[in-house]
Structures are given as structure tokens and as C-alpha cells.
Amino acid sequence: MQANRPRGLSVGMQVSFNPAADVEAAMLQAATAIGLDCARFAPEVRTADPKHGDFQANGVLAFAKREKQNPRALAEKLVAALDAVTRERYDVTIAGPGFINFALKPAALLTWLRAFASRDALKSGAATAYAGKTWVVDYSSPNTAKQMHVGHLRSAVIGEAICRLVAFSGANVIRDNHLGDWGTQFGKLIYGYKRWADPAALEREPIEELERLYKAGNDATPDGSPALDEAREELVKLQSGNPESLALWKTFTEVSQRAFDSIYTRLGIKFDHYLGESFYNDKLDRVYNELTELKIADVSDGALVVFHDEIPRFARNAERPNPFMVRKADGASGYASTDLATALYRSEHFKADGIAIVTDFRQGDHFEQLFLTVKKWFGAKNYHLPELHHVSFGAVTGEDGKALKTRDGGTIKLKSLLDEAEERAYAVVSEKNAELPEAERRAIANIVGVGSVQYADLSQNRSSNYVFSWDKMLSLEGNTAPYLLYAVARIHSIFRKAGVKPGEAETAAASLETPAEISLARKLVKFADAIRLATDTLRPHFLSLYLYELASEYSSFNNADKVLVDDPAIRARRLLLCARTLLVLETGLDLLGLRTLQRM
RNA sequence: GCGAGCGUAGCACAAUGGAUAGUGUAGCGGCCUCCGAAGCCGUCGAUCCGGGUUCGACUCCCGGCGCUCGCACCA
Numbered sequence: 286m287q288a289n290r291p292r293g294l295s296v297g298m299q300v301s302f303n304p305a306a307d308v309e310a311a312m313l314q315a316a317t318a319i320g321l322d323c324a325r326f327a328p329e330v331r332t333a334d335p336k337h338g339d340f341q342a343n344g345v346l347a348f349a350k351r352e353k354q355n356p357r358a359l360a361e362k363l364v365a366a367l368d369a370v371t372r373e374r375y376d377v378t379i380a381g382p383g384f385i386n387f388a389l390k391p392a393a394l395l396t397w398l399r400a401f402a403s404r405d406a407l408k409s410g411a412a413t414a415y416a417g418k419t420w421v422v423d424y425s426s427p428n429t430a431k432q433m434h435v436g437h438l439r440s441a442v443i444g445e446a447i448c449r450l451v452a453f454s455g456a457n458v459i460r461d462n463h464l465g466d467w468g469t470q471f472g473k474l475i476y477g478y479k480r481w482a483d484p485a486a487l488e489r490e491p492i493e494e495l496e497r498l499y500k501a502g503n504d505a506t507p508d509g510s511p512a513l514d515e516a517r518e519e520l521v522k523l524q525s526g527n528p529e530s531l532a533l534w535k536t537f538t539e540v541s542q543r544a545f546d547s548i549y550t551r552l553g554i555k556f557d558h559y560l561g562e563s564f565y566n567d568k569l570d571r572v573y574n575e576l577t578e579l580k581i582a583d584v585s586d587g588a589l590v591v592f593h594d595e596i597p598r599f600a601r602n603a604e605r606p607n608p609f610m611v612r613k614a615d616g617a618s619g620y621a622s623t624d625l626a627t628a629l630y631r632s633e634h635f636k637a638d639g640i641a642i643v644t645d646f647r648q649g650d651h652f653e654q655l656f657l658t659v660k661k662w663f664g665a666k667n668y669h670l671p672e673l674h675h676v677s678f679g680a681v682t683g684e685d686g687k688a689l690k691t692r693d694g695g696t697i698k699l700k701s702l703l704d705e706a707e708e709r710a711y712a713v714v715s716e717k718n719a720e721l722p723e724a725e726r727r728a729i730a731n732i733v734g735v736g737s738v739q740y741a742d743l744s745q746n747r748s749s750n751y752v753f754s755w756d757k758m759l760s761l762e763g764n765t766a767p768y769l770l771y772a773v774a775r776i777h778s779i780f781r782k783a784g785v786k787p788g789e790a791e792t793a794a795a796s797l798e799t800p801a802e803i804s805l806a807r808k809l810v811k812f813a814d815a816i817r818l819a820t821d822t823l824r825p826h827f828l829s830l831y832l833y834e835l836a837s838e839y840s841s842f843n844n845a846d847k848v849l850v851d852d853p854a855i856r857a858r859r860l861l862l863c864a865r866t867l868l869v870l871e872t873g874l875d876l877l878g879l880r881t882l883q884r885m
Numbered sequence: 886g887c888g889a890g891c892g893u894a895g896c897a898c899a900a901u902g903g904a905u906a907g908u909g910u911a912g913c914g915g916c917c918u919c920c921g922a923a924g925c926c927g928u929c930g931a932u933c934c935g936g937g938u939u940c941g942a943c944u945c946c947c948g949g950c951g952c953u954c955g956c957a958c959c960a
Contacts, residue, residue, distance in 0.1 A: 346941080347940085382903095428960080470959090590958090606957075607956055619959080620959080620960050646954075647955060649890075653889095679954095746899080754897080760910085760923095762910075763908080768909095775924085778920070779920050781920095782920055827899095827901085841926085845925085885923080
């Protein structure tokens, strides 16, 4: 997946959304001009450390080495062959053994800022990368009849950010909540429900009551007990379509859905589909039949399984065999079979070009086996094979490094976690801005509180575990949601004071002059690169980090250069910088799933 | 036992094989007659250990060590 890679020649045309694309094209053109074999020469243009420039081309070093040429001399020849537009737009220098550095000149920076003046302009710049692609994103996926807890947080937050990023890059995104709505737990739940259901409690706190009934059912059915046989009987009745059982199950699903929706609303999530495991019930036979017919699956100890002999740990002769369990020995389906049916449905029905499944890293083996199996199966049948991504993430831990629990060792419910975030944010807002009316402080606290929880997760590499800390995520300092939201609020404040809207009163802007102005503009131009990196790697933290650095750059600018000065040209160009910073921050935060504020 | 992920300043994090490894916090020192000081500026401080590949390694490979997790009918 190398979307948004520089392609084609755009030299001499309008500046690109991602100027690195222009540099790449110009380098290739220069290489051709001096007779280099472009099949063997890759310019390797990337964003540079600001002290070296905006972009750097590193490809000369590797190429010169391979061709036994002097890299420095080759770099000089290439630079001399660069076209006039590029030379006009960039200060080009050669450094060290043969790095070629490109620094945008202030006039070129201004051109970019004028060209990308709205969210639509940014989107149309970004949207070429995944244009025409359909992506299914499978995230959140809680079990029905249970409350969402802290373990469901990362999938929901990271998954939503990925949906927005991929959509911004031009894909048609299908948000699919693969609910755990079918399985052995429903036998025990129905068993408990029929004996101990409390109608008043079901009315008042339906999910909590279902959890209590499941627990009661589970406690009453220990291994080997006659009660367990009864619970299994309930499961058989449900799976064979008994109307009474199905009606109960349907109620459980609806009650669960309402509870989930209230969480999703707070997190700004709206699914297109809730195709849970139950949806695939009638699609499993085809999986069994085709895998058997193709001899991809074997019967082992009575179960239908797939071994992948090319991967030692999934091979049939492994020390401890770890087969992919398609159908259990008792004939029941497992999650492997529903996941296989799901992959097929997404390929055939949604025509998916990409599938991203957002679950924790512990399921890594499962998805590796799933993807191996899908590739063999689809390959043999000539089915359309989407890109398959397991978007995995680490655990949420307490400050002791262990899984996050309540003080008394219980599971933290997502609802109470979000409540606490809002309460804590309310306390901070009330302290900092006591003069605001209470209703406004509440509204601010909701956005800051939930945003802080989301951002804490999104600001770090999803692969590692993350340490949950209220104090850090709600802090006003450092790479946090409050810091970013504060920067946004301050910019709005300047426009209020100026009496103009963002985007207005900037036509008189002539050229950027001060170091702080230029530094901020250079950061703004790199938005495209941050989007590309975050999207292609499915790692939102690259965008978070960029936004934080942008906000930090803005704060320095805001401190160094007064915006609302009398000189109309200076005022106009600084208002322009404020407007674009605001646009990029608000667009970027929205892509992460955060709401922003005009005042906080 | 086998396997996977992770290991970067006191703490929490970043680094798309590139230049002197960035940032926050904590510590120290500055900046409010000035658009929001919830801010800005300066300073101190780190790649788990040992080999290898490369012009160049936090990054890739091999061997250790540590933490977390997974290993047949739960998802």
C-alpha cells in the first residue's frame, strides 16, 4: 500500500497538495535529463528535519554506490539539471555525502496557503490516494448482553480514526460492527433469564440486569452439572430456531444496541452495519464445503481444521499444533468459521478492496491464520481478494503496568470511564474559567473530557501498551487534547477580536517575513505528509504528533508575532496563517474523531 | 517448552534505513503596561546486552536478558 506516492510530472503546474510529489517528479525529470537510468534510480524524497530544509532526496547515495560513482558529484549534476520552476520555488542545497535539501521559499509557501484554503480543498488534495476503493473497517465489536468496558475503548477510538482517515483519502468506507451476538454464552443467559429475571430491573437497567442473569446462569451451571446440560439445551433450542428462544435473543440484542448507541454517540461513532456473528449462521456451510472440496481444511480429532505447513508454528507437525479451528468436533461453529464467512461476504457483497479489523494484539495468531486461509481459499476459487489488515493494539494498563481495573479489582465500564472524564474536565474548566455559565462549562467539559480519552489513545503508537493516566491526558501541557483544543480556542478568540471570520481579511497578505511566520507556514505545508503516513500505516498517532507540533509551532508564532497590528499587509498575512492553522487543526482533529471548541 | 509484541533520559512518549536520536513532564533559570500565562523562551538528561549486514542502524539479521501476551474445540 503506497498510496499518494508521487507520480507523474507536475513540474510547472500548480503546487501540489503534497509538495514532496513535485520534488520527486522534478528529481526524476532531472535524472532523465542527465541520462540516468530511471528504472534504477529512486529519488527517495521525504520530509526533512526543518534545520535541513522541507524535503530531502536521499536516493543519490544508494544509486551512486551501486553505480560506483561519486555521490557528491552526481548530486551536483542532478541539481544543475533541475527545471526552472523547481529552482524558483525551492532553495536547493547539497549537504554531507550527497543529501539534496529542498527548502520552500516564502513565496512558494504563500502559494500553497492560498491554494488550500478550505476543508474541501484539503480533501480534494488528499482524496486521490484511495479514490475508487472500498474499505470495510471492522471495529468496536462488543459482545451483546454485556456492557462495554475499558477493553473496548481502543478498538472504538482507533477504528473510528482509521475510518475517517481512509475516507478522507478518497475511499468509500463501510463501518461494520461485528457484534459478538451468537455463541455459547446465550445458553447460560437464557437459563438464568428464565429463572431469575427481574422485570423492574430489566426496565430500569437492562444491560446490568442481563449481566447479572448471565452471571447467575454461569454460577448455577458448573462443569458436569445437570444444570449445565439444561443450559446447553437452551443453546440448542436457540440455534435450531425455537421461536421463544429467538424472541428472547432478539430482545437481548435490542437492549444491547441501545446501550452501545449511547456510548457511540458520545464518541462520535455511527456504524453503517451491525453484521454480527449471527448474521453469518446460514453462510457457514458454504465455508465448510469449499474448504473441504479444495482440500484446504482437514478433519483432525473430529474437528475441521486448517494447517499452514509453510509457517512452522501453524504446521501440522509442530511441537504443539495450533490449527485454525473451522468447525468443532461437535459440529458447532467457532469464530474462525464466522470470520471466514465474513471475509467472503465483504468481498462478494461489499466488493471490498481493503478490510481492516481493529482488535487487540492477543488475537494476532488468529488473524494471521485467517488471512493465510482466506488467501489460499480465494486464490483457488478466483474470488476477489481484498487487502487484509489486522490493526492490532496493545493493552490499556494502570500505572502499575497491569491491566486497568477499578480500585476493588473490577472491570471499568466504558460509561463510567467517560463520565469520570467529563467530571474531571468540568473541575478543570471551572477552575480555569469560573466566570463562564455552568451550562457552557458542562458543554466544554464533555468535549474536553471525551476528547482527552480519545486523544490519549490516538497520540501514541497503537502497537505498544498504553498507561492510562487521568492526570496526563487531562493535562493542559504536552501532547494532549486540552493543549490542542486550547490552541484552537485561542485562534477563534483572535478572529472574534478582529471582527472577521477565518478566511476573511487576508487578501492583502503579500509575503511571509518573520522567522515565526515562515516556520509556521512550513509546518502547515506538511499536513499532506502526515495524512499520508497515518493513513498508509493505519497509525493515527502520526497525525496526532503532527497536529501537536503544529499547535506548538502556532503557540510560538502567537507569542513572537502579534497578529492584530495596524499595518494592513502584516495583519493580513498573519490572519491568513491563523486561518490555515485553524483549518488544519480542526480538520485534523475531526479526522481523529475529536470535536473542537470556539471557547474553553 | 514453542511463538508473538514490546524494551529509548527519573517518569510518559516520538523518530517512513539517513545528517548532531526529537518532545512532554519532573528539576533549574527567565518572559504578563502586549490578541486567552490552559502560553512562550532557555537549560539539564537516554537507544537493554553482544555480534553481524550497510556508505549510513533506535530501525534490518543472529544470539542473549527483561516485561506483556498467545498456544485444540472461548472470541
